[in-house]
Amino acid sequence: MKIDPALVSRVASLAALELTDAERDALAGQLTRIVEHFEALRSIPEELLGAEQPAPPAPLRADVARNGSPGALVETNAPEFAHGHFVVPRAVMRDP
Amino acid sequence: MTAGGDEAGELLDGPFSALAAAVSSGRATARDVAEASLARAAKARDRYGAFLSIDAEAARRQAEAVDRRVAAGERLDLAGVPLAVKDNINVAGRTSTAGSKILAGFVAPDDATCVARLVAAGAVVVGKTNCDEFGMGSSNENSAYGPVRNPWDPSRVPGGSSGGSAAAVASRAVPLAIGTDTGGSVRQPAALCGLVGWKPTYGRVSRYGLIAFASSFDQAGAFARNVRDAARAFAVMAGVDPKDATSLATPVPDAESGLDAGAKGRRIGLLAEAESAEGGLHPAVAEAFARTADALRAAGAVVTRVSVPRVPFAVPVYYLTATAEASSNLARFDGARYGARDGEGSLAAMYRASRSAGFGPEVKRRILLGTFALSSGYHDAYYGRAQKVRALLARDFDAAFRKVDAILCPTSPEPAFLLGAKTADPLSMYLADVFTVPPSLAGLPAVSVPAGFSADGLPVGMQFVGPADAEPLLFTLSRVVEEAFGAGDRRPPGEVS
Numbered sequence: 001m002k003i004d005p006a007l008v009s010r011v012a013s014l015a016a017l018e019l020t021d022a023e024r025d026a027l028a029g030q031l032t033r034i035v036e037h038f039e040a041l042r043s044i045p046e047e048l049l050g051a052e053q054p055a056p057p058a059p060l061r062a063d064v065a066r067n068g069s070p071g072a073l074v075e076t077n078a079p080e081f082a083h084g085h086f087v088v089p090r091a092v093m094r095d096p
Numbered sequence: 097m098t099a100g101g102d103e104a105g106e107l108l109d110g111p112f113s114a115l116a117a118a119v120s121s122g123r124a125t126a127r128d129v130a131e132a133s134l135a136r137a138a139k140a141r142d143r144y145g146a147f148l149s150i151d152a153e154a155a156r157r158q159a160e161a162v163d164r165r166v167a168a169g170e171r172l173d174l175a176g177v178p179l180a181v182k183d184n185i186n187v188a189g190r191t192s193t194a195g196s197k198i199l200a201g202f203v204a205p206d207d208a209t210c211v212a213r214l215v216a217a218g219a220v221v222v223g224k225t226n227c228d229e230f231g232m233g234s235s236n237e238n239s240a241y242g243p244v245r246n247p248w249d250p251s252r253v254p255g256g257s258s259g260g261s262a263a264a265v266a267s268r269a270v271p272l273a274i275g276t277d278t279g280g281s282v283r284q285p286a287a288l289c290g291l292v293g294w295k296p297t298y299g300r301v302s303r304y305g306l307i308a309f310a311s312s313f314d315q316a317g318a319f320a321r322n323v324r325d326a327a328r329a330f331a332v333m334a335g336v337d338p339k340d341a342t343s344l345a346t347p348v349p350d351a352e353s354g355l356d357a358g359a360k361g362r363r364i365g366l367l368a369e370a371e372s373a374e375g376g377l378h379p380a381v382a383e384a385f386a387r388t389a390d391a392l393r394a395a396g397a398v399v400t401r402v403s404v405p406r407v408p409f410a411v412p413v414y415y416l417t418a419t420a421e422a423s424s425n426l427a428r429f430d431g432a433r434y435g436a437r438d439g440e441g442s443l444a445a446m447y448r449a450s451r452s453a454g455f456g457p458e459v460k461r462r463i464l465l466g467t468f469a470l471s472s473g474y475h476d477a478y479y480g481r482a483q484k485v486r487a488l489l490a491r492d493f494d495a496a497f498r499k500v501d502a503i504l505c506p507t508s509p510e511p512a513f514l515l516g517a518k519t520a521d522p523l524s525m526y527l528a529d530v531f532t533v534p535p536s537l538a539g540l541p542a543v544s545v546p547a548g549f550s551a552d553g554l555p556v557g558m559q560f561v562g563p564a565d566a567e568p569l570l571f572t573l574s575r576v577v578e579e580a581f582g583a584g585d586r587r588p589p590g591e592v593s
Binding site: 003007008011012014015016017018019023027030031033034035037038040041042044048049050058059061071073074076077078079080086088089090091093 | 201202203204205338341342406408409412413415416423427430431432433434435436437440441442443444445446447448449451452455457460461463464465467468471478481482484485487488522523526
């Protein structure tokens, strides 16, 4: 299948990535070549394929409170930190 | 009287089991060995780009602690063994960039479990090694901090994504390095750099402290210059870990006591699909494959051909499923809590700007491919179908292992290629993984062992694949190959001693 620049833009939006026009156009060609190659999977007869395997159940940890804080590195590794919180741009805007 | 600098250097050139014995007996100190290794690591960083960070003071403190433990009578399997750690594996208090700009300056809060186990056994962390960004690459040309060069020929790649770890061991800066292997990222650079490299059965070594790429594939593995050292590293690193829900609770198989048992009576299957691999086999690889089969026959193995019919589909299955997992795992890098931040205005704008500035081209390509494979309208045809073929491939391996004890195939279809040879064509780079991704898809253990050289002096590696928990057999068979080819006798022109 052909992956055109519009589809690349849509997928990039889903992935929270911004692309220049040149990046988008180059990726459209590269991803088309990759995906067309991968379409070889369609040649496997359907009857050989079972249902998609569910993931095995993961063991659950005990539901008990514990200190998960790795300490001061949380603050020093953060781009912006104040009063025990990560500081980020405002997420909810009031209508003017 | 303990060994000085020159003798410490000689210990670095030999098997690390001998180095650990020398430190344990007091004939050498971990501190002297660490000094010798630090000097070599600096050269390996400057010549090959093998290291992203070297913390000499931390290494000295760790080495002195080992010397105190030895003096106190503690028995340590890895006493004073210098260790290099891929930069997507956490070491407490040291940077973990995973080869990415988005994690520049990030300091790990604690040790990965595999690192903690190695350090508890007496290893000394010399530095963090260069790698393809987030483990995504087969040549180590995708690091934000520059490529790694192969000590056997600096115009060629060391393989990837753990290329820095491979170059560190091949150049003799350290005798042991660890890496992550998602689709071959330990085994392929081991083959291209003339080393032994292994990935375990999925879950046998804890993933705690590894920066995730594709969680149903990611495993920690190790590089060494001989099979005995590689098996020792497995014995130390393996074991259940409550911090990793996918960690295996079953007993760790003994990989060391039967190392010299030989191949007599073992049923070895030559992977039939290797003969018709897309793109073909390099003549040196085809020749090494045949020679290795002959060596196993000469050692008494029963060598036949065995088919794993869905191997030709493994690259598409891997690159659809692993990138889908990556698109989810890498969503955490958004500039909010750690890593680089970019952009102004809204929260969403900050996310987009941080990710776009922080990720390199290959990481973006894989996130987009994975997001596409999972997206509405395409999921069933791509991700869903790939998952079904993945299950079919695992059944193929089950059937093959009813006929043979282990499968032999090349690790890589070609020896080390020139820097830049595949960067313009991502698909050709992906196809370099044709033999390493099948066991990763099925969660199986695999070992790459040196099996001679090409006419122009480049190492060639062969891979043994076994059923779950077959690590001991794979190391034993690798010993047979090692004995046959005298691996380790030839030294790379680019060693840094």
